[in-house]
Amino acid sequence: MLFKMAWRNVWRNKRRSIITMASVSFALFFALVMRSMQLGTYDQAYSSVINATTGYLQWQGEGYWEKQSLERSFSPNEEDLAKIENHPEVIDLVPRLESFALLASDHSDTRPGLIRGIEADKESLYFGLADKIESGHLPAKGENGVVLAKKLAENLGLSIGDTLVIIGQGYHGMSANGKYPVIGLAKLPNPDANKSTVFIGLEQMQELTGAFGQYTGLVLIPKSTDKLAALKTELSAKLSEGSEILTWREMMPELIQAMEADSAGGLAILFILYLVIGFGIFGTILMLSAERRPEFGILISIGMNRARLAVTTFMETSFLSLLGILLGSILSLPISWYYHLNPIQLSGEMEKMTEEYGMEPIIPFSVDPSIWLTHGLVVLVISMILGLYAVFSIYRLSPVKAMRR
Amino acid sequence: MAIIETTNLHRDYQDGDSIIRAVDGINLSVEEGEFTAIIGPSGSGKTTLLNLIGGLDNPSQGEVIVDQKEIHELSDNELINFRLRHIGFVFQAYNLIPVLSAKENVEFIMQLQGKSAKERSKRALELLKAVGLEQQAHKRPNELSGGQQQRVAVARALASKPSFVLADEPTANLDSKSTEDLLDIMHKLNQEEGITFLFSTHDQRVIDRAQRLVYVEDGKIKSDTKK
Ligand SMILES: Nc1ncnc2c1ncn2[C@@H]1O[C@H](COP(=O)(O)OP(=O)(O)OP(=O)(O)O)[C@@H](O)[C@H]1O
Numbered sequence: 001m002l003f004k005m006a007w008r009n010v011w012r013n014k015r016r017s018i019i020t021m022a023s024v025s026f027a028l029f030f031a032l033v034m035r036s037m038q039l040g041t042y043d044q045a046y047s048s049v050i051n052a053t054t055g056y057l058q059w060q061g062e063g064y065w066e067k068q069s070l071e072r073s074f075s076p077n078e079e080d081l082a083k084i085e086n087h088p089e090v091i092d093l094v095p096r097l098e099s100f101a102l103l104a105s106d107h108s109d110t111r112p113g114l115i116r117g118i119e120a121d122k123e124s125l126y127f128g129l130a131d132k133i134e135s136g137h138l139p140a141k142g143e144n145g146v147v148l149a150k151k152l153a154e155n156l157g158l159s160i161g162d163t164l165v166i167i168g169q170g171y172h173g174m175s176a177n178g179k180y181p182v183i184g185l186a187k188l189p190n191p192d193a194n195k196s197t198v199f200i201g202l203e204q205m206q207e208l209t210g211a212f213g214q215y216t217g218l219v220l221i222p223k224s225t226d227k228l229a230a231l232k233t234e235l236s237a238k239l240s241e242g243s244e245i246l247t248w249r250e251m252m253p254e255l256i257q258a259m260e261a262d263s264a265g266g267l268a269i270l271f272i273l274y275l276v277i278g279f280g281i282f283g284t285i286l287m288l289s290a291e292r293r294p295e296f297g298i299l300i301s302i303g304m305n306r307a308r309l310a311v312t313t314f315m316e317t318s319f320l321s322l323l324g325i326l327l328g329s330i331l332s333l334p335i336s337w338y339y340h341l342n343p344i345q346l347s348g349e350m351e352k353m354t355e356e357y358g359m360e361p362i363i364p365f366s367v368d369p370s371i372w373l374t375h376g377l378v379v380l381v382i383s384m385i386l387g388l389y390a391v392f393s394i395y396r397l398s399p400v401k402a403m404r405r
Numbered sequence: 406m407a408i409i410e411t412t413n414l415h416r417d418y419q420d421g422d423s424i425i426r427a428v429d430g431i432n433l434s435v436e437e438g439e440f441t442a443i444i445g446p447s448g449s450g451k452t453t454l455l456n457l458i459g460g461l462d463n464p465s466q467g468e469v470i471v472d473q474k475e476i477h478e479l480s481d482n483e484l485i486n487f488r489l490r491h492i493g494f495v496f497q498a499y500n501l502i503p504v505l506s507a508k509e510n511v512e513f514i515m516q517l518q519g520k521s522a523k524e525r526s527k528r529a530l531e532l533l534k535a536v537g538l539e540q541q542a543h544k545r546p547n548e549l550s551g552g553q554q555q556r557v558a559v560a561r562a563l564a565s566k567p568s569f570v571l572a573d574e575p576t577a578n579l580d581s582k583s584t585e586d587l588l589d590i591m592h593k594l595n596q597e598e599g600i601t602f603l604f605s606t607h608d609q610r611v612i613d614r615a616q617r618l619v620y621v622e623d624g625k626i627k628s629d630t631k632k
């Protein structure tokens with residue numbers, strides 16, 4: 001009956017309850033849609049940048065990331081390799097050997113570039129490299145040929161079938177010079193990468209630089225990207241000296257900083273929305289506690305103890321916010337879902353900007369349930385804390401005073 | 406044996422610099438089965454006295470013994486529980502819970518006592534019948550007249566099988582017909598079921614029906630007459 005009383009009390013002042021619920025649900029609605037957009041954008045930004053560059057986790061020679069020099073490349077020992085490969089959370093290892101060099105054609109200036117020795121199949125399987133190929137193909141295992149980023153090819157005046165000259169420094173002071181036929185062109189979203197990248201077979205790269213059996217990094221493909229830091233710690237503990245595992249956060253701190261600055265702005269707006277919700281609920285609770293005083297007085301007089309009365313009233317105020325939360329969540333869901341499936345396409349300046357960061361110019365919304373859960377819970381907790389005001393006033397109430405008019 | 410016994414009861418209120426002696430040394434004893442009215446001019450202390458007896462207010466001095474128990478020794482929570490089991494209340498107005506039907510209002514108090522749903526329902530209907538409102542059982546208070554609401558309040562006060570019913574001006578907001586009806590019911594319950602009533606009133610018709618009149622002025626008993 002207490003439950004029934006609480007529920008019916010919600011509808012006692014219909015207009016006020018509906019206004020309260022509406023204000024909770026609208027504010028929550030905006031908070032949810034905004035957050036869904038923001039987090040969706042981050043997810044897509046992170047994953048596109050991560051997939052185009054470092055991967056989520058990399059196993060490297062100790063100190064490689066700071067110097068990025070072939071001298072710090074490494075060759076994992078059998079034992080370590082077995083441990084990492086057989087770990088249940090690691091799906092695969094994608095080996096890379098990368099180095100900077102000068103590039104030239106027989107009729108152009110030289111240009112600096114990044115040579116990436118790769119296993120084409122794995123890069124395509126995990127990072128979609130094949131999708132970026134505009135013409136030609138990626139070098140098959142053992143195939144002697146290079147794929148040029150599109151802009152780089154233009155600058156060098158090269159096209160498929162021409163020859164690329166690489167002049168560089170190899171491992172341990174050796175020189176690394178070679179001539180390779182161009183077998184494909186790739187369009188990379190990041191303009192810098194598009195101006196400078198050359199893909200070559202891993203073995204060809206090892207041969208070119210004399211770094212036989214060496215890698216600058218092995219990209220670990222984790223089963224889940226949720227607990228990278230924990231996985232890193234666990235794996236690192238298994239490794240012998242001379243190599244280390246880095247997460248993308250460690251490799252790209254700038255990316256994190258940019259996102260966090262942006263997220264802080266979003267949190268400020270969230271805070272304001274929560275304030276709106278809080279005041280809406282509190283106003284109602286204040287009015288409710290004041291106007292019910294005589295009734296509370298009578299209930300305590302006839303023998304309803306304060307705890308029960310407080311629980312009933314607490315239920316009432318919680319129902320009120322719960323209904324608002326449900327409504328706001330339900331309203332926001334189709335919108336987030338729609339833009340999750342049909343991301344907003346950016347155009348003009350925005351499009352250019354995102355592309356410069358190597359991201360697709362779209363804003364997909366996130367439908368991660370944790371967004372709804374978190375914000376629903378936050379609002380519920382806010383309303384419960386405010387609901388304590390009514391509880392408090394019930395505990396302080398003197399029935400005689402409450403009934404005197 | 407007395408079910409209510411006050412000895413040298415005082416209640417002072419501070420009003421600025423002066424002290425108002427709202428109840429000033431009252432010794433009152435009420436036996437089982439009485440139908441007693443407390444009368445007196447406005448401000449004489451009737452409400453204060455009833456509040457002290459009902460354990461809603463604390464005395465400045467003196468004792469209130471209900472069913473052999475000095476009730477002001479009880480903690481707040483114990484006192485609420487004591488009221489639930491020993492005293493039925495009828496107030497002047499706003500007695501009923503607006504969101505519950507007449508029957509649910511009567512059942513409510515039995516629910517607080519932990520009675521089973523079946524027992525509650527049966528007794529609530531009996532009591533509503535006794536106050537002539539079995540047809541109105543499912544109406545909410547705002548669908549009932551003032552007199553009907555007070556009758557439901559009497560039914561609710563009896564639901565807990567209290568030792569007595571305290572009523573502070575139960576007819577103050579009623580027209581004369583409703584006052585008659587309510588009095589008939591209270592009187593009948595007193596005569597037939599032996600329910601003890603202690604109420605305050607200004608109303609001559611109520612005074613006429615009372616069996617014992619306690620006249621209070623300036624917080625003191627000036628006369629106490631039995632018919
Ligand atoms: N909480 C309080 N604070 C200060 N004075 C009070 C308080 N309650 C009652 N009084 C005073 O005590 C006196 C007795 O009041 P009480 O309400 O008991 O009178 P009453 O006989 O019930 O009057 P009425 O017939 O108008 O209901 C009055 O002078 C009143 O002003």
Ligand SMILES: [Mg+2]
Pocket residue numbers: 451452453573
């Ligand atoms: Mg009074």
